[in-house]
Amino acid sequence: MFLALHEVKKEKLRYGLVMGVILLIAYLIFILSALAQGLASQNTAAVNSWQSQSVLLSKDANGNLAQSMLTKEEMPKVSSTKQDQVGLAQGILKAGDARQSATFIGLANNSQIQKQTKLVQGRWLQNDTELVLSDQLKQQGFKLNQKVTMGLSNQTFTVVGFAKNALYNMSPVAYGSLNAWPAVKGVNSEFAGSGIVSQGKLRTDNDNLQVLSKKELFNKMPGYAAQNQTFLFMIAFLIVISIVIVAIFLYILTMQKLENLAVLRAQGIPSSYLIQNTLSQTVLIMVVSVGLGTLLSALTGLVIPKAVPMSFDPVLMTGTAVVLVLTGIIGAVIPMRIIAKIDPVSVIGG
Amino acid sequence: MQRLELKNVNKVFGSGTNRVQALSQVNFEAKAGELTLILGPSGSGKSTLLTILGGLQQPTSGEVLINGNRFDGKRGKAADDFRLKHIGFVLQSYSLVPYLTVAEQFQLVDKVKKAGNLPPKQFDNDLNRLGITSLLDKYPGELSGGQSQRVAIARALYANPDFILADEPTAALDSARVQEVGRLLKDIAEKEEKAVVVVTHDLRLKEEADRIYQLVDGKISLEKS
Numbered sequence: 001m002f003l004a005l006h007e008v009k010k011e012k013l014r015y016g017l018v019m020g021v022i023l024l025i026a027y028l029i030f031i032l033s034a035l036a037q038g039l040a041s042q043n044t045a046a047v048n049s050w051q052s053q054s055v056l057l058s059k060d061a062n063g064n065l066a067q068s069m070l071t072k073e074e075m076p077k078v079s080s081t082k083q084d085q086v087g088l089a090q091g092i093l094k095a096g097d098a099r100q101s102a103t104f105i106g107l108a109n110n111s112q113i114q115k116q117t118k119l120v121q122g123r124w125l126q127n128d129t130e131l132v133l134s135d136q137l138k139q140q141g142f143k144l145n146q147k148v149t150m151g152l153s154n155q156t157f158t159v160v161g162f163a164k165n166a167l168y169n170m171s172p173v174a175y176g177s178l179n180a181w182p183a184v185k186g187v188n189s190e191f192a193g194s195g196i197v198s199q200g201k202l203r204t205d206n207d208n209l210q211v212l213s214k215k216e217l218f219n220k221m222p223g224y225a226a227q228n229q230t231f232l233f234m235i236a237f238l239i240v241i242s243i244v245i246v247a248i249f250l251y252i253l254t255m256q257k258l259e260n261l262a263v264l265r266a267q268g269i270p271s272s273y274l275i276q277n278t279l280s281q282t283v284l285i286m287v288v289s290v291g292l293g294t295l296l297s298a299l300t301g302l303v304i305p306k307a308v309p310m311s312f313d314p315v316l317m318t319g320t321a322v323v324l325v326l327t328g329i330i331g332a333v334i335p336m337r338i339i340a341k342i343d344p345v346s347v348i349g350g
Numbered sequence: 351m352q353r354l355e356l357k358n359v360n361k362v363f364g365s366g367t368n369r370v371q372a373l374s375q376v377n378f379e380a381k382a383g384e385l386t387l388i389l390g391p392s393g394s395g396k397s398t399l400l401t402i403l404g405g406l407q408q409p410t411s412g413e414v415l416i417n418g419n420r421f422d423g424k425r426g427k428a429a430d431d432f433r434l435k436h437i438g439f440v441l442q443s444y445s446l447v448p449y450l451t452v453a454e455q456f457q458l459v460d461k462v463k464k465a466g467n468l469p470p471k472q473f474d475n476d477l478n479r480l481g482i483t484s485l486l487d488k489y490p491g492e493l494s495g496g497q498s499q500r501v502a503i504a505r506a507l508y509a510n511p512d513f514i515l516a517d518e519p520t521a522a523l524d525s526a527r528v529q530e531v532g533r534l535l536k537d538i539a540e541k542e543e544k545a546v547v548v549v550t551h552d553l554r555l556k557e558e559a560d561r562i563y564q565l566v567d568g569k570i571s572l573e574k575s
Contacts, residue, residue, distance in 0.1 A: 002461050003447070010449035010489070260448065263441055266406060267506075268434030269462050270427060345401050347441060348517050 004281035026293030036231035038309035045165040057195035063220025075192035087181030087193035091151025106181030122161030132161040134172030152186035246331030254335035266344035286328035352382035359412030390565035438506030440516040445502040446490040453486040496527040532558040
């Protein structure tokens with residue numbers, strides 16, 4: 001570390017530029033990760049907040065719970081306290097001139113989902129004409145006791161509460177009564193709901209129904225998998241680019257001081273010491289750059305408008321930071337190999 | 351008394367039509383307390399000889415002896431360790447680490463060689479004798495050629511080696527500085543009981559030398575002993 005620290009201290013501009021580039025890459029990766037996480041959360045927040053593990057729905061719905069409709073005959077009875085019948089309908093929430101796309105989720109009284117959902121304001125609905133809206137709708141101007149209409153129903157609902165993490169497939173959720181669902185969906189009362197959500201594993205013997213795990217349900221959501229894979233590829237490419245940049249920088253820096261390193265080797269300084277210093281230098285550069293990148297990302301998170309769906313998950317950020325430091329070490333492999341092969345004879349005579 | 355010897359050393363590079371005999375039946379001796387000069391024109395094999403003396407490369411045949419013991423078999427870490435403890439190199443260029451101050455050049459030696467370096471009092475005397483005490487906070491880029499070479503000598507001395515091997519130490523110096531460095535190396539050999547070997551084509555160093563070898567086309571001859 002002795003050589004590493006002194007070199008960075010002496011060559012502030014050179015190493016400042018290297019660190020600046022890595023900081024910007026780290027910042028970009030953190031922002032993209034936060035965006036990916038935030039956008040994914042807009043699809044999954046509600047289902048995740050329910051602690052559900054599997055869902056049962058119509059096979060014809062192609063895995064899309066909001067498109068699933070089960071008749072009263074098809075809808076299995078709820079067999080445990082960990083299961084809820086749900087009715088989903090995507091439609092327009094109207095309040096005067098205000099209009100907002102939303103997903104209506106109809107629930108029975110005393111459902112598990114109700115118990116798992118945290119309210120940020122108001123209370124849970126007590127009858128078929130009340131709604132609990134996503135807190136995102138609160139930020140968009142919806143208020144308690146406001147009269148609204150939802151989907152194809154002519155019923156006027158009253159907003160009685162706002163719930164945290166109530167987002168499903170990129171739209172805010174309006175929790176209501178399962179009895180109100182047919183009207184909101186625009187189907188007759190022969191239909192009982194969209195399916196069953198369970199905190200455990202579901203099974204079915206009915207060929208017209210299918211059971212999906214939570215992960216399968218998310219991946220079947222329109223655009224969800226494509227969006228996540230796009231972000232994943234962008235992040236993966238950035239990580240690969242960061243490896244290449246670190247490798248190129250360290251290669252150039254090592255080549256520039258090759259003769260000097262050869263002199264040190266001639267004087268008996270072991271190559272292991274010089275390699276160790278290069279490794280320490282890489283870790284130092286990466287930790288400082290990624291650390292500053294993390295700080296910058298956190299500051300960005302504080303000032304970014306709430307409408308931007310960014311979610312800074314400390315665990316994900318720490319994991320990404322560790323991956324970036326490890327990529328730096330991978331990038332240092334070529335320079336370390338060069339140092340290991342330095343021939344001290346090359347600097348003597350000519 | 352420390353003694354560095356070569357016995358019937360040959361060094362051959364390449365093979366077939368590319369075969370070059372860099373050293374031919376070289377017999378050589380350097381003793382503690384003496385400044386030994388190896389003179390010769392460019393391409394005569396001086397540097398090859400120095401690298402074999404310092405254990406940086408192996409002879410094709412013959413023996414390298416330190417105090418009568420074979421040294422030419424040492425390779426890798428053992429050779430590194432031996433060089434660090436017993437041999438100090440003073441090189442023509444790139445001799446100092448550019449991003450370390452003069453004081454830090456010595457600290458680097460402490461980092462890799464934890465014991466056996468010069469005690470502070472003795473080292474302070476050396477710094478005074480070399481006239482570099484006021485340069486301790488300076489970087490190599492802020493030193494003149496003569497100052498750099500004196501710092502390089504001080505660094506070699508700091509590890510307290512038995513042998514100091516210098517490669518063209520006066521190449522970048524003017525006449526006044528050549529005399530100064532010559533006297534300094536002679537002084538180190540005599541007062542600190544080191545065997546100092548200088549490879550050079552600078553004839554101005556001859557008057558300071560105790561022993562002079564001439565090396566021409568890989569063949570060595572003793573000119574002064």
